[in-house]
Amino acid sequence: MSTPAPKGTGSITPADGATYARIMGVGGYRPERVVMNSEIIEAIDSSDEWIQERSGIKSRRFAAKDESVVDMSEHATREALTAAGLEASDVDAVVVATVTHPYQTPAAAPILADRFGIRGAAFDISAACAGYCHAISLASDMVRGGSARHVLVVGVEKLSDFTDPTDRGSAFIFGDGAGAAIVGPSDTPAIGPTVWGSDGSQWKTISQRDSWTEVRDGDLGWPAIGMAGQSVFRWAVWGMAPVAQKALDAAGVRAEDLDAFIPHQANMRIIDAMIKQLKLPADIPVARDIAETANTSAASIPLATERMLREGEIPHGALALQIGFGAGLVYAAQVVVLP
Ligand code: UT7
Numbered sequence: 001m002s003t004p005a006p007k008g009t010g011s012i013t014p015a016d017g018a019t020y021a022r023i024m025g026v027g028g029y030r031p032e033r034v035v036m037n038s039e040i041i042e043a044i045d046s047s048d049e050w051i052q053e054r055s056g057i058k059s060r061r062f063a064a065k066d067e068s069v070v071d072m073s074e075h076a077t078r079e080a081l082t083a084a085g086l087e088a089s090d091v092d093a094v095v096v097a098t099v100t101h102p103y104q105t106p107a108a109a110p111i112l113a114d115r116f117g118i119r120g121a122a123f124d125i126s127a128a129c130a131g132y133c134h135a136i137s138l139a140s141d142m143v144r145g146g147s148a149r150h151v152l153v154v155g156v157e158k159l160s161d162f163t164d165p166t167d168r169g170s171a172f173i174f175g176d177g178a179g180a181a182i183v184g185p186s187d188t189p190a191i192g193p194t195v196w197g198s199d200g201s202q203w204k205t206i207s208q209r210d211s212w213t214e215v216r217d218g219d220l221g222w223p224a225i226g227m228a229g230q231s232v233f234r235w236a237v238w239g240m241a242p243v244a245q246k247a248l249d250a251a252g253v254r255a256e257d258l259d260a261f262i263p264h265q266a267n268m269r270i271i272d273a274m275i276k277q278l279k280l281p282a283d284i285p286v287a288r289d290i291a292e293t294a295n296t297s298a299a300s301i302p303l304a305t306e307r308m309l310r311e312g313e314i315p316h317g318a319l320a321l322q323i324g325f326g327a328g329l330v331y332a333a334q335v336v337v338l339p
Contacts (some may be wrong), residue, residue, distance in 0.1 A: 002041075002177050004019070004131075005082070006045060006215075006329075007187075008321060014146075014317070015145055015146030015147060015182035016146045017143060017144045017145045017146030017147075017264035018143050018144055018146075018149070018184075018185030018193075018204060019026050019182065019184065019185075019186075019187070020144065020185070020186040020187065020188060020189045020190060020199055021037070021139070021140040021144050021182070021183055021186055021190065021191050021218045021238075022184065022185075022186035022188075022190030022191060022336075022337060022339070023136070023181050023182070023183055023191065023336055023337070023338060023339050024083075024084035024085075024086065024150075024181075024182045024183065024184045024303050024339055025030070025079075025080045025081065025082070025083030025084025025085070025086070025181070025182045025339050026079075026080055026083060026179065026180065026181045026182075026302055026306050026309065026339060027075075027076045027077065027078065027079025027080030027081070027082070027083055027175035027179070027180045027181075027306060028076055028079065028177070028178070028179045028180070028299075028302060028303045028307065028310075029072050029073075029075035029076040029079070029177060029178040029179075030177050030293065030303070031061040031062060031063040031064065031067060031072065031177065032333055033061060033062050033063075033064065033203040034059050034060075034061060034283070035056070035059060035062050035175075036048075036058065037051045037052070037057065037058065037172065038163040040165070040171055040172050041172075043165050043166045043171065044165075044167070044168040044171050044172065045294065046172060047166070047320060048166065049326070050102065051172045052245050053271070055172065055173060055267045055268060055269070055290070056065055056265075056267065056268020056269070056271075056288070056291055057172060057173070057218060057268075057290055057291065057294045057295075058291050058292060059121060059291075059292050059294070060174070060175030060176070060293060060294030060296075061175055061176055061177055061290075061293065062118070062160045062175070062176050063160060063176040063244075063246045067158070068101075068102075068158065069071045069079075069096075069098055069101045069102075069108050069156045069157065069158050069178070070101075070108050070111050070112050070115070070172070071098060072156050072158070072176070072177065072178035072295065073108065073112045073156045073178045073180065073234065074112060074115050074116075075156045075178065076154060076155070076156070076178040076179055076180035076302070077112065077116065077152060077154060077180045079180065080139050080152070080182050080305075081152075081171075081182065081202045083339060084150075084180075084182040084184070084339065085175055086116055086150060086182060086184075088116035088117060089117070090117070090149075090150045090337045091113075091118050091120065091150045091151070091152045091182070092118075092120035092121070092148045092149055092150060093120045093122070093126075093139075093142060093147070093148035093150075093151045094109045094110075094112060094113045094118060094121070094122040094151070094152045094154070095122075095123060095125060095138055095139060095142050095151060095152070095153050095154070096107065096108045096122075096123075096124045096125070096135075096154045096156060096303040097124070097125050097126075097131025097132050097134060097135045097137045097153070097154065097155045097156070097297055097298040098124060098126075098131065098154075098155070098156050098157055098297075098312040099126055099128050099131070099157065099162075099225075099297060099298070100157045100158045100159055100162050100297075101124060101179065101328065102158075102305045103337070104212065106247050107122070107123055107124035107234050107242060108124055108156070109122035109123050109124050109154075110122040110123075112154065113152075118152075120148065121127065121147075121230045121254060122206040125138070127253070127257050127298075127324075127326075127328065127330050128206065128297055128326035128327035128328060128330065129264045129266065129295070129297045129298065129300065129324050129325060129326025129327065129331070130196070130264070130298075130324035130325050130326055130328070130331050131240070131296050131297070131298035131304055131324065132153065132155035132179065132181075132299070132300075132301045132322075132324055133153055133157065133196070133301065133322055133323065133324040133331075133333060133334060134194075134196065134324070134330075134332045135154075135307035136153055136158045136181065136183065136322075136334065136336070137191075137194035137196065137332060137334060138151075138193060138296065139151035139153050139181075139183035140183060140191040140194075142183075142230060142326070143166050143183055143185055144193075148213075148248075149184060149185065150182055150183070150184040151182070151183045151184070152180065152181075152182055153180065153181045153182075153183055153302075154178060154180045154181075154302075155174060155178070155179045155296075155297075155298035155299040155301065155302050156177070156178035156179070156298060157174075157175055157177065157178075157296050157297040157299050158176045159225070159295075159296065159297060159337070160175075160176050160226055161223065162174075162225045163209070164222075164224035164225055164226075165213045167226065168172075168336040169226070169227055169228075169229050170221065170224075170225065170226060170229075172294075173227070173266075173267075173294060174225075174294060174295050174296070174297070175293055175294035175296045176296060176299075177273060177293060177296040177299045177303050177322070178299050178303075179299045179301065179302020179303040179305070179306055181302055181305075188218060188337075189332060190336065190337035191336050191337075192247065192250060192251030192253070192334045192335035192336065193247070193334065194249060194332055194333070194334045195246040195250055195332070195333050195334070196330070196332035197241055197243075197330070197331060198328050198329065198330045198331075199235075199278040199328070199330075200328065200329075202231070202235065202329045203239035203327075203328060203329070204228070204329075205227065205228040205231045205232050205235070205325060205327075205329065206225065206226075206227045206228070206327035207225065207226060207327065208223045208224070208225055208226075209223045209224060209225070209226045210223045211223075215261075217295060218331070225327075227289065227309060232266075232326075232332055233267065233269075235325075235329060236266060236270045236325055237265075237269075237270055237273045239276060239325075239331075240263075240270075240323060240325050240331060240333075241273070241274045241277035241332050243323060243325075243331055244263070244278055244321060244323045244333050245275060245278060246333070247321060247335055248334035248335060249324065250335075251335035253319065253321075253335050255278055255279060255280050255281070255284075256281050256284075256319065258280070258284050258319055258321055258335075259276075259282065259284070259285070259315065259320060259321060259338075260285050260286070260287070260308060260313075260318050260319070260321070260338070261274075261275065261280055261285070261286045261287065262286075262287040262298050262301055262304050262305055262308070262320050262322045262323075263286075263287065263301075263319065263322070263323050264295075264301060264323060264324045264325055265287065265289050265290035265295055265296070265300035265303075265304055266290070266295050266297075266300075266325070266326070267290070268288065268290055268291070270289065271286060271287075274323075279316075285306075285308065285314050286314050287301075287304035287305070287308060288304075288306050289304035297326060298324075300324075301322050301324055303324070305320070306336065309338060309339075311321065314338065316338065316339060317337060317338065317339075318337070318338045319335065319336075319337055319338075320332075320335070320336055320337075320338050321335050322334060322335075322336060
């Protein structure tokens with residue numbers, strides 16, 4: 001009779017994580033085709049003036065018909081890797097935030113990872129316009145928890161595929177693009193505590209019009225994303241400044257210490273209302289990428305960040321408050337040190 005192998009101590013070896021995490025590099029991709037308001041207005045009986053006055057949007061980019069969310073992510077990832085001074089082989093996890101990858105399964109992340117020969121963990125998250133801030137939070141926890149050393153985070157949307165060009169309430173709002181960030185270990189705290197939450201009772205205020213099974217069983221046409229604009233607007237204006245303030249408090253940072261405010265690019269009026277409520281000093285640079293990029297959901301914050309850094313509006317190492325909010329309804333905010 002053989003003797004059973006001796007058991008271990010019964011305790012699990014803990015994962016070995018970094019003390020802190022930081023964003024090491026960001027990258028952005030804006031599709032080539034610029035779509036001015038004038039191209040949108042006829043189908044929705046609107047005007048360039050109305051769109052600019054109500055949303056601040058002048059133009060947006062639309063991806064080419066055969067350009068996928070994975071294609072756009074690939075461009076943004078290359079930039080982020082270069083900015084971080086890393087090779088794809090350094091990345092051991094990929095998190096893609098998107099709601100417009102047109103496959104129910106598989107996720108976009110493993111396909112993106114494969115383009116770079118990455119064989120680490122790869123998965124998508126669905127948190128709409130708050131997806132990037134959710135993914136930054138996850139990536140930070142992964143690096144600190146020891147489940148990854150360098151995480152590629154991508155926020156990407158091809159909303160032109162899921163927008164009804166004849167819907168007055170949403171056709172002018174959305175755009176396409178991708179933003180990427182590499183999150184890795186840090187000697188000092190550089191990603192603050194995330195303040196996040198949800199209110200699923202309002203799920204219908206921004207939603208794909210019909211579920212896939214309803215589309216299959218009915219004569220409903222393409223299930224574009226619809227939005228009860230006014231309800232979302234009120235929720236964002238009154239609900240999101242307190243969340244942003246909590247993120248500042250959690251990080252122990254005062255509004256006047258910020259180098260940048262980078263809110264989700266949903267509507268210029270929402271951005272202005274938040275600045276007022278947060279009592280941000282007038283000289284703090286605020287992301288206003290929405291004017292030329294419109295609302296790119298999960299891509300909006302990394303795209304706005306990439307632009308501010310590239311155009312020298314904020315210095316490298318800037319202390320920034322970022323907040324995403326949208327369909328779910330869900331939100332997430334944190335203070336970060338930019339690369
Ligand atoms: O990214 C996820 C989160 N999303 C958001 O945060 C978006 C939040 N919502 C919004 O940004 C705004 O609600 C919109 C920009 C979508 C709409 O602006 P609004 O000021 O809320 O417009 P409204 O729906 O209250 O409509 C105002 C007026 C109405 O006319 P009356 O009743 O005042 O005569 C509408 O019929 O504007 C009319 N209208 C339009 N006119 C021209 C509505 N849509 C249009 C349009 N063009 N596209």
